[in-house]
Amino acid sequence: MERNTLFEIKALYRDNFRVTGFTFGSGDDSICIVGSMRGNENQQLYACSKLVKKLSELEQERRIRSGKKILIIPCANPYSVNIRKRFWTIDNTDINRMFPGYSLGETTQRISAGVFEAIKNYKYGIQFASFYMPGIFLPHVRMMKTGYENIDLAKEFGLPYVVLHNPRPFDTTTLNYNWQVWGTNAFSIYTTTTAAISESSADQAVEAILNFMSKQDIIDYRADEGYISKVVDGHDIISVRTKKSGFFMPETAAGKKVKKGSLLAKLTDTYTGELKDEIYSPVNGTIFFMHDAPMVYSNTAVFKIIQAE
Amino acid sequence: MIDTVVQVELPVDETLAIKKHRITPQSGGNRKRLSIVTGIHGDELEGQYVCYELSRRINEHPEYLKGTVDIYPAANPFGIDSITRGIPAFDLDMNRIFPGSTNGDMNEYIAAEIIKDLTQSDLCLDIHASNIYLTEMPQIRINELHRDRLLPYAKLANIDFIWVHGASTVLESTLAYSLNTRDVPTLVVEMGVGMRITKEYGNQLVTGIFRLMQELSIWEGPVDEVKQPIISEKPEEVAFLNAPVSGIFIKDTCHGIYVKKGDHIGSIVDPLAGICLQNITAPATGLLFTIREYPVVDEGSLLARILIK
Numbered sequence: 001m002e003r004n005t006l007f008e009i010k011a012l013y014r015d016n017f018r019v020t021g022f023t024f025g026s027g028d029d030s031i032c033i034v035g036s037m038r039g040n041e042n043q044q045l046y047a048c049s050k051l052v053k054k055l056s057e058l059e060q061e062r063r064i065r066s067g068k069k070i071l072i073i074p075c076a077n078p079y080s081v082n083i084r085k086r087f088w089t090i091d092n093t094d095i096n097r098m099f100p101g102y103s104l105g106e107t108t109q110r111i112s113a114g115v116f117e118a119i120k121n122y123k124y125g126i127q128f129a130s131f132y133m134p135g136i137f138l139p140h141v142r143m144m145k146t147g148y149e150n151i152d153l154a155k156e157f158g159l160p161y162v163v164l165h166n167p168r169p170f171d172t173t174t175l176n177y178n179w180q181v182w183g184t185n186a187f188s189i190y191t192t193t194t195a196a197i198s199e200s201s202a203d204q205a206v207e208a209i210l211n212f213m214s215k216q217d218i219i220d221y222r223a224d225e226g227y228i229s230k231v232v233d234g235h236d237i238i239s240v241r242t243k244k245s246g247f248f249m250p251e252t253a254a255g256k257k258v259k260k261g262s263l264l265a266k267l268t269d270t271y272t273g274e275l276k277d278e279i280y281s282p283v284n285g286t287i288f289f290m291h292d293a294p295m296v297y298s299n300t301a302v303f304k305i306i307q308a309e
Numbered sequence: 310m311i312d313t314v315v316q317v318e319l320p321v322d323e324t325l326a327i328k329k330h331r332i333t334p335q336s337g338g339n340r341k342r343l344s345i346v347t348g349i350h351g352d353e354l355e356g357q358y359v360c361y362e363l364s365r366r367i368n369e370h371p372e373y374l375k376g377t378v379d380i381y382p383a384a385n386p387f388g389i390d391s392i393t394r395g396i397p398a399f400d401l402d403m404n405r406i407f408p409g410s411t412n413g414d415m416n417e418y419i420a421a422e423i424i425k426d427l428t429q430s431d432l433c434l435d436i437h438a439s440n441i442y443l444t445e446m447p448q449i450r451i452n453e454l455h456r457d458r459l460l461p462y463a464k465l466a467n468i469d470f471i472w473v474h475g476a477s478t479v480l481e482s483t484l485a486y487s488l489n490t491r492d493v494p495t496l497v498v499e500m501g502v503g504m505r506i507t508k509e510y511g512n513q514l515v516t517g518i519f520r521l522m523q524e525l526s527i528w529e530g531p532v533d534e535v536k537q538p539i540i541s542e543k544p545e546e547v548a549f550l551n552a553p554v555s556g557i558f559i560k561d562t563c564h565g566i567y568v569k570k571g572d573h574i575g576s577i578v579d580p581l582a583g584i585c586l587q588n589i590t591a592p593a594t595g596l597l598f599t600i601r602e603y604p605v606v607d608e609g610s611l612l613a614r615i616l617i618k
Contacts, residue, residue: 087400090606132400297414299413
């Protein structure tokens with residue numbers, strides 16, 4: 001394992017801003033994994049740290065295939081993580097809205113450019129992604145429909161779901177989108193949480209990536225085969241929204257199978273405790289996402305359900 | 310008349326309402342309508358004075374008003390109330406969620422209702438104040454896709470500078486883009502600086518708004534003569550000056566003046582060591598239309614923009 005500084009900015013009163021990469025093996029730029037890019041992505045950083053540990057062990061056992069290079073960037077934004085701020089410290093811009101970056105531009109454009117320069121030639125690219133709303137996801141691989149996406153490859157992670165979605169205007173400046181445009185097979189992996197750490201979900205993600213690396217002949221590893229992934233188009237995921245605001249009291253959990261008409265959650269008044277609303281499932285299916293903050297606004301997608309076939 | 314454009318109930322004893330002030334002719338009048346929107350970014354307050362002053366001047370001579378003026382002073386009331394650029398609780402830039410969705414989350418729903426309310430306007434002005442870091446000369450920014458329709462209006466707005474910029478996918482999520490593609494000509498005004506009100510600029514723009522009202526047959530009273538703005542249509546006409554090092558930027562010049570290449574603009578200093586880290590000089594000869602106001606800079610932070618002569 002080699003530990004290298006991939007990008008660095010000198011600061012006035014803080015230690016230098018550094019993006020650190022861990023390289024395993026040597027040869028072709030085979031696979032790159034990027035962890036947290038935002039200050040609250042603790043789970044994404046944690047999963048990467050587990051992956052670095054596991055790959056160190058595999059390297060010592062000489063189980064990284066000859067001619068294959070693996071790069072892990074656990075955190076592309078240590079400054080924000082260390083002060084617990086989601087976006088860039090001074091101007092609140094999002095590094096993952098700046099790709100492919102610009103080396104002569106503003107600070108986060110320079111960071112994105114520095115990171116992208118180091119990772120743009122990898123054959124496979126994986127980013128541990130997070131959702132901006134508070135909630136628990138079922139682990140899945142997400143891909144943008146750019147015309148370059150390879151669904152069969154995405155299934156090789158062995159995660160329960162592969163979700164496809166159409167890029168929205170702001171997606172064109174994300175790492176995943178630009179990786180795909182530059183010819184990398186890019187995947188976003190969602191584990192269950194963001195700020196909170198889920199040990200089991202991190203383990204599942206690490207196992208999925210090792211499984212994928214093994215199938216691409218990058219490492220010698222007998223991984224658990226995982227799931228036969230179900231491919232879901234984002235349009236087919238049913239959002240269930242609140243009609244009112246209040247305390248959110250779920251009656252189910254992410255991963256549970258639900259029937260049409262079954263009670264999913266109750267909303268109670270934040271002053272009187274009176275029942276304000278009940279939320280029922282509009283379909284038979286599996287809870288793919290569930291809101292997990294104590295209070296909820298109206299019109300919030302508190303459940304996302306994958307319909308049963 | 311104060312109207313509620315859209316409202317949503319919040320969890321604890323509060324309703325979030327987007328309001329507008331509709332000013333109509335005393336009697337009769339035409340169906341022409343001008344809309345003034347500001348406060349999409351909660352830390353940009355220059356538009357607050359414009360809204361007040363515009364109402365005040367119309368109400369001094371209501372007999373001259375022949376059409377409708379709708380004033381939306383706070384598109385993002387949470388942001389204005391909490392000195393937050395984006396939408397607090399969501400860490401979301403409101404000007405990246407248009408046109409919104411009536412079936413979307415609370416913010417998307419609000420964005421969609423705002424668009425719906427604005428779509429019958431004959432002209433819309435979206436007033437911004439750069440951000441808390443930069444001071445700008447009064448200017449209008451026009452996406453090149455909408456140049457032909459917007460330039461004649463922009464020339465009447467009594468601003469110093471019109472910047473026709475290139476199309477960008479990310480900008481498709483702005484209020485202005487959404488309205489312009491829905492056949493509502495919409496001008497984006499940038500002037501002054503975040504968190505402050507520059508009365509001089511506000512008065513300048515209000516004069517321009519009356520000229521536009523005259524053009525639309527909304528105002529029959531006397532109107533002051535407006536400035537002939539400088540127009541920039543080529544990307545190479547604007548030079549960007551980014552901080553070469555991190556430090557404290559000491560500004561030694563003001564925006565709105567002509568500078569020669571090599572002229573002193575300011576310094577980046579290190580107060581800890583008591584040394585000047587870098588003298589900052591103009592990269593080109595021309596009009597200094599943007600200057601950094603916020604002293605703390607990272608390497609890459611924007612210090613100035615110059616319209617090359």
